[in-house]
Amino acid sequence: MADTIDLIDHLLSDLKKVGGVEACAAASRDGLLIRAIMQKEQISESFAAMSATMLGAAETATTELGKGIPNRIVVEAEHGRLIVVGAGPKALLIVLIDPSIGLGLILLELEKAAEKLKELLT
Amino acid sequence: MIETGVPKLDEFLAGGIPKGKSLIYYIQPGVEGEVFGMQTVYNSLKSGGTCVFVASSTIPEIIKTQFKEFGWDIGPYQKKLFFVDAYNPLIGVPSNEKYVVQNPDRIDEFNKTILNILKELPPSTIVFGSLSTVMDLCGEKETIDAVRNWNKMAMLYDHIMVYNFTAWPYSQETLDTIRKDLFNAVISIGGIAERVIFGQYFGISKSDWTNETKKSMLFRVLRPGGIRLFIPKILVTGPFDAGKSTFVHALSSRAISVDRLGTTIALDHGHIDYKGFSADIFGTPGQERFDPIIKLLSGESMGVFLIVDSTNPTDFVRAKHMLEITKSYGLPYVVIANKQDLSGALTPAEIRKQFNLPDDVPIVPAVAKDKIGIFEAFEVLLDKITGGI
Numbered sequence: 001m002a003d004t005i006d007l008i009d010h011l012l013s014d015l016k017k018v019g020g021v022e023a024c025a026a027a028s029r030d031g032l033l034i035r036a037i038m039q040k041e042q043i044s045e046s047f048a049a050m051s052a053t054m055l056g057a058a059e060t061a062t063t064e065l066g067k068g069i070p071n072r073i074v075v076e077a078e079h080g081r082l083i084v085v086g087a088g089p090k091a092l093l094i095v096l097i098d099p100s101i102g103l104g105l106i107l108l109e110l111e112k113a114a115e116k117l118k119e120l121l122t
Numbered sequence: 123m124i125e126t127g128v129p130k131l132d133e134f135l136a137g138g139i140p141k142g143k144s145l146i147y148y149i150q151p152g153v154e155g156e157v158f159g160m161q162t163v164y165n166s167l168k169s170g171g172t173c174v175f176v177a178s179s180t181i182p183e184i185i186k187t188q189f190k191e192f193g194w195d196i197g198p199y200q201k202k203l204f205f206v207d208a209y210n211p212l213i214g215v216p217s218n219e220k221y222v223v224q225n226p227d228r229i230d231e232f233n234k235t236i237l238n239i240l241k242e243l244p245p246s247t248i249v250f251g252s253l254s255t256v257m258d259l260c261g262e263k264e265t266i267d268a269v270r271n272w273n274k275m276a277m278l279y280d281h282i283m284v285y286n287f288t289a290w291p292y293s294q295e296t297l298d299t300i301r302k303d304l305f306n307a308v309i310s311i312g313g314i315a316e317r318v319i320f321g322q323y324f325g326i327s328k329s330d331w332t333n334e335t336k337k338s339m340l341f342r343v344l345r346p347g348g349i350r351l352f353i354p355k356i357l358v359t360g361p362f363d364a365g366k367s368t369f370v371h372a373l374s375s376r377a378i379s380v381d382r383l384g385t386t387i388a389l390d391h392g393h394i395d396y397k398g399f400s401a402d403i404f405g406t407p408g409q410e411r412f413d414p415i416i417k418l419l420s421g422e423s424m425g426v427f428l429i430v431d432s433t434n435p436t437d438f439v440r441a442k443h444m445l446e447i448t449k450s451y452g453l454p455y456v457v458i459a460n461k462q463d464l465s466g467a468l469t470p471a472e473i474r475k476q477f478n479l480p481d482d483v484p485i486v487p488a489v490a491k492d493k494i495g496i497f498e499a500f501e502v503l504l505d506k507i508t509g510g511i
Binding site for chain 2: 003030042045049050052053054056057
């Protein structure tokens with residue numbers, strides 16, 4: 001048990017080191033926070049719940065239209081970007097990034113991390 | 123009798139730990155269990171008791187800092203709290219404490235100090251910060267024999283013995299003796315990784331002064347705050363315009379909502395700290411077009427509030443349907459008869475009849491916008507949740 005938590009912490013702290021990543025978190029598909037690295041710790045639970053809702057709503061919308069499951073959702077705001085990706089059937093991964101940074105490297109690292117998280121939880 | 127200070131645990135133990143008894147917190151490696159012994163010390167001090175803390179895994183100064191981190195001010199209790207320093211001598215540093223174990227790798231030195239305390243002090247609570255470290259230094263069998271003797275002496279002199287013990291891979295015989303034989307009560311503390319909730323739980327695996335065994339509770343450790351019982355998810359659901367969001371906001375110490383044109387479209391999320399409990403609350407939308415999201419977010423709930431508008435009996439069918447789509451049947455649930463302040467509001471008894479609800483489902487009358495009835499409802503649901511596991 002403790003080992004899995006340690007591994008998830010490790011995975012998140014690696015992700016946090018990628019240039020431009022301001023905060024990141026792992027949550028369950030139904031909106032419960034697993035772990036987060038972010039400054040405002042007290043809001044990390046609602047951050048997880050809202051991100052799971054967005055991803056869930058997006059998946060429902062696109063699958064209803066017969067367009068398949070979305071790879072990720074990207075939310076663009078004035079002072080930051082929020083990206084949510086699914087990590088297997090149980091979990092999802094969220095990053096908050098600086099809006100001036102290009103997405104390329106971050107998306108790549110995010111996919112890798114999501115794949116790892118999926119493995120950790122099976 | 124002293125209280126452990128751990129919410130619900132005292133209730134499970136029929137009030138706390140009686141004089142002359144011994145209790146062990148049996149902790150799975152990797153779980154934050156040491157706080158249990160500390161919370162018991164602080165609580166006992168607060169109610170006027172004398173306490174001894176045996177520091178064997180680190181220096182007393184660090185333990186004092188840890189008390190501070192939990193927000194427990196031990197300053198006023200200087201004359202009531204004694205530390206046994208069984209660490210500084212190990213690293214060759216002189217100790218400032220009144221009681222010192224000169225050679226912490228020898229059980230007879232421990233014996234000398236502990237027996238001295240047992241005879242000298244008035245009836246006290248004696249807490250071992252880490253019995254496993256003592257065992258590592260002095261040997262398994264030697265430690266068990268010594269503990270057996272201390273517990274006997276404690277019974278004679280009306281002391282209460284409390285031990286933190288981390289269950290490292292000792293010999294099976296040692297672990298069995300500790301779990302079954304050596305103490306009056308054993309509280310197991312462990313972790314779960316079921317599905318994806320990473321939680322920690324405690325439960326009574328033995329207690330010879332009550333019959334309450336096998337009850338267990340999830341908890342988390344807050345700094346400051348100490349042990350809080352933890353309920354990862356409580357669902358708030360019900361038909362359109364029943365007052366779900368109002369209820370979530372009224373109950374929570376902080377909450378956020380995603381709403382447009384006055385109705386929730388994604389979810390309400392709130393967090394509550396109340397009477398030693400900490401819970402996250404998820405409120406669903408009520409309109410049928412959001413049903414797919416409701417299904418998605420309602421997993422892993424531990425209890426449900428079903429909110430109904432008492433003035434609108436035609437909605438009761440939809441309310442029942444919502445229990446189905448949230449898969450709430452089988453979970454503890456409480457019906458909130460909201461909007462009791464409006465004229466034409468049905469009484470809980472009338473609602474029970476119209477709704478055809480079984481007698482064991484509580485119906486709590488409430489006015490969510492004025493915070494009337496909501497904390498009562500929370501307590502009723504907590505009782506249902508904690509009684510059920």
